[in-house]
Amino acid sequence: MFLIAAITAVSSLSLLIVYRLHFHPLAKYPGPLVGRITDWYSVYHCFTGDRHLDFVHLHAKYGHVVRYGPNRLSFSTTEALQAIYGSRANTKKSFWYEAMLLFMKVPSTHATIDKSQHSRKRRILSRALSDRMMPVYESGFLQLLDEFLKRFEPSSTLNNPGLSPAFDISREFTLFNFDSMGQFCFGESFGSLQNPKNAMIVEKTHEGFRGLNAIGYMPGLSWLQLDALMYKTKRILAEYEAYAAALSRKCIQRSDQSTEKTGQSRCVFDILYSISNQPGADGFSLPELQSESSLLVTTGTDTTAGALSNLMFHLLNNPETMTRLTEEIRSSFSDISEIRMGATLNSCEYLAACIDESLRLSPVIGGCLMREILSGGMKIDGDQIPQGIDVGVPHHVIMRSPDYYDSPWEYWPQRWMSSETPEDRIQRARAAFCPFGIGTTGCVGRKWALIEMQLTIARLLFRFDINMIMPETGKGLSATERLRIREQKELDWFVVSTTGPMLKFQLAKTSKGS
Numbered sequence: 001m002f003l004i005a006a007i008t009a010v011s012s013l014s015l016l017i018v019y020r021l022h023f024h025p026l027a028k029y030p031g032p033l034v035g036r037i038t039d040w041y042s043v044y045h046c047f048t049g050d051r052h053l054d055f056v057h058l059h060a061k062y063g064h065v066v067r068y069g070p071n072r073l074s075f076s077t078t079e080a081l082q083a084i085y086g087s088r089a090n091t092k093k094s095f096w097y098e099a100m101l102l103f104m105k106v107p108s109t110h111a112t113i114d115k116s117q118h119s120r121k122r123r124i125l126s127r128a129l130s131d132r133m134m135p136v137y138e139s140g141f142l143q144l145l146d147e148f149l150k151r152f153e154p155s156s157t158l159n160n161p162g163l164s165p166a167f168d169i170s171r172e173f174t175l176f177n178f179d180s181m182g183q184f185c186f187g188e189s190f191g192s193l194q195n196p197k198n199a200m201i202v203e204k205t206h207e208g209f210r211g212l213n214a215i216g217y218m219p220g221l222s223w224l225q226l227d228a229l230m231y232k233t234k235r236i237l238a239e240y241e242a243y244a245a246a247l248s249r250k251c252i253q254r255s256d257q258s259t260e261k262t263g264q265s266r267c268v269f270d271i272l273y274s275i276s277n278q279p280g281a282d283g284f285s286l287p288e289l290q291s292e293s294s295l296l297v298t299t300g301t302d303t304t305a306g307a308l309s310n311l312m313f314h315l316l317n318n319p320e321t322m323t324r325l326t327e328e329i330r331s332s333f334s335d336i337s338e339i340r341m342g343a344t345l346n347s348c349e350y351l352a353a354c355i356d357e358s359l360r361l362s363p364v365i366g367g368c369l370m371r372e373i374l375s376g377g378m379k380i381d382g383d384q385i386p387q388g389i390d391v392g393v394p395h396h397v398i399m400r401s402p403d404y405y406d407s408p409w410e411y412w413p414q415r416w417m418s419s420e421t422p423e424d425r426i427q428r429a430r431a432a433f434c435p436f437g438i439g440t441t442g443c444v445g446r447k448w449a450l451i452e453m454q455l456t457i458a459r460l461l462f463r464f465d466i467n468m469i470m471p472e473t474g475k476g477l478s479a480t481e482r483l484r485i486r487e488q489k490e491l492d493w494f495v496v497s498t499t500g501p502m503l504k505f506q507l508a509k510t511s512k513g514s
């Protein structure tokens with residue numbers, strides 16, 4: 001009996017392998033042998049945390065299109081980027097996003113696959129995240145930012161006057177961004193800079209999210225109870241949900257009272273709550289509102305924190321860039337309190353270029369944002385791809401492609417500036433630039449993320465001269481070689497996590513801020 005079962009299993013498996021390699025509709029596409037046969041290939045790279053680097057390797061080896069899973073294709077051109085994610089693409093978010101529902105009672109906008117439901121939620125959320133609403137969030141953010149900067153003041157070091165102790169800036173930015181997202185979403189900081197235990201939700205969920213990422217590639221894993229791995233995450237998220245629910249109740253109370261008095265909102269929750277209270281408005285239900293606001297915190301924390309620490313890494317490894325940027329900021333403002341949203345900050349052209357260049361060279365979104373092709377199939381890069389196939393363009397591949405960027409591994413902000421680069425080169429680079437995604441599923445928090453980055457870096461460089469502690473492994477190497485070493489960081493699920501650089505701060509001689 002056992003022998004018959006074993007023979008049947010081996011024969012079925014062999015037939016499946018032969019089918020996937022030779023008769024499957026994607027059989028003609030190149031890719032790693034294991035990947036063409038099974039999604040275990042992706043699961044392995046999710047757990048090793050090098051999914052983003054493996055895509056770079058695969059495209060270097062196989063070219064513009066790679067079959068990395070039995071039903072999955074990865075592309076690397078701007079045409080594919082538009083075809084797959086553009087606003088008229090015949091695609092929807094793939095099953096991968098459903099894995100997030102293991103953690104959520106009510107799916108957030110990000111986890112909603114159904115296109116009409118997604119566009120309804122996104123329309124509502126966009127009202128709180130529109131350009132017009134940005135000033136609502138600014139003063140709360142600046143208050144937190146000033147407290148954050150105080151941590152780096154050197155006065156506390158008796159042995160080394162003038163120089164602060166060393167800080168791991170990735171960790172600092174994570175705590176700060178978590179607190180500032182608390183302020184942004186619920187009008188109240190989470191206080192993790194004072195008590196890092198409060199940031200447990202961000203720090204401890206990474207392990208579970210890795211499991212979640214793998215389940216997204218291979219749903220069968222959840223039947224194997226592999227999600228036991230995620231038990232801790234589920235427990236922590238449940239605690240966080242309860243905490244967020246308490247914050248929501250506070251917001252509702254405050255909103256009901258303040259609406260009567262001043263009608264002023266101060267956070268995303270307030271705005272979305274007031275929309276949902278308007279008669280006849282298609283707003284969020286209360287459970288949707290709670291889910292949306294609390295999940296916005298997790299979506300906006302790691303991403304912005306990673307982007308800021310990558311930017312510091314590039315600035316400190318390229319001293320001429322750091323000098324030019326510092327000069328731009330210190331000559332544009334005469335006091336730190338002047339650094340606010342508005343015309344002067346927007347006129348800091350080099351700051352904007354430094355941010356874009358860092359988002360290009362070190363994207364924080366790892367892997368490939370998968371989209372499933374809908375009924376009727378679609379043409380990508382001239383090939384007709386059938387319905388049901390998962391397709392995507394990995395950020396690490398397209399934004400480092402020599403097809404779109406000269407010296408793609410170099411951190412060179414001038415490539416974005418019309419005063420220093422011909423317009424056609426800038427346009428070619430822009431067409432492949434997608435750190436926030438593109439189209440109707442691109443980042444709805446993009447505007448706020450950029451404001452946070454501009455304000456944080458401008459105030460930091462206005463106030464401090466910054467020194468990097470060079471690790472032994474980096475000594476004597478070029479900036480690009482150091483970047484390659486830093487690249488060995490890990491992909492948690494959606495976001496590539498970072499550590500360091502380790503920094504010491506010195507008050508700038510010109511600093512007039514307090």
Ligand code: HEM
Pocket residue numbers: 109110111122296299300301303304307364365369434435436437440441442443444445446448449
């Ligand atoms: C530098 C920082 C950030 C980067 C690079 C980034 C990048 C992205 C990307 C690539 C997506 C598309 C994801 C996908 O298709 O699965 C996305 C979606 C999203 N982001 Fe961001 N993000 C950042 C910061 C933020 C912030 C601060 C917020 C909140 C204020 C936010 C809220 C969202 C939301 C809600 C979505 C889902 C949009 C949808 O499905 O329609 N992000 N982000």
